[in-house]
Amino acid sequence: MAQEKTITIRLEKATKNTIKYEEVxxxxxxxxxxxxxxQKWFAGANPTQEWEVTFRAKNGAQGK
Numbered sequence: 001m002a003q004e005k006t007i008t009i010r011l012e013k014a015t016k017n018t019i020k021y022e023e024v025x026x027x028x029x030x031x032x033x034x035x036x037x038x039q040k041w042f043a044g045a046n047p048t049q050e051w052e053v054t055f056r057a058k059n060g061a062q063g064k
Contacts, residue, residue, distance in 0.1 A: 006054045009036050011047060019043040021051065 009021035018037040025031045032055070038047070 004054060004056045005032060006052055007032055009033070009051050009053055011049045014040070014047070019047045024050075 007026075008024045010024050012020045012022045012035075014020070015037075017040055019040060021036045021038065023031045023033050023036065033053070036053070038051075040047075
């Protein structure tokens, strides 16, 4: 069974070509991804304030 984990990332700031998001860790858990950068061409002129991101192991790979 593949492991799956969903996190929330929140907009921190815009840089020249990217939008910087910071993970909002679940209560009592350490961050999984920390900082995530999305390219402006994808995020758009008015970037979404929060994203929900799901990590899923591929091809039967197993994490912790």
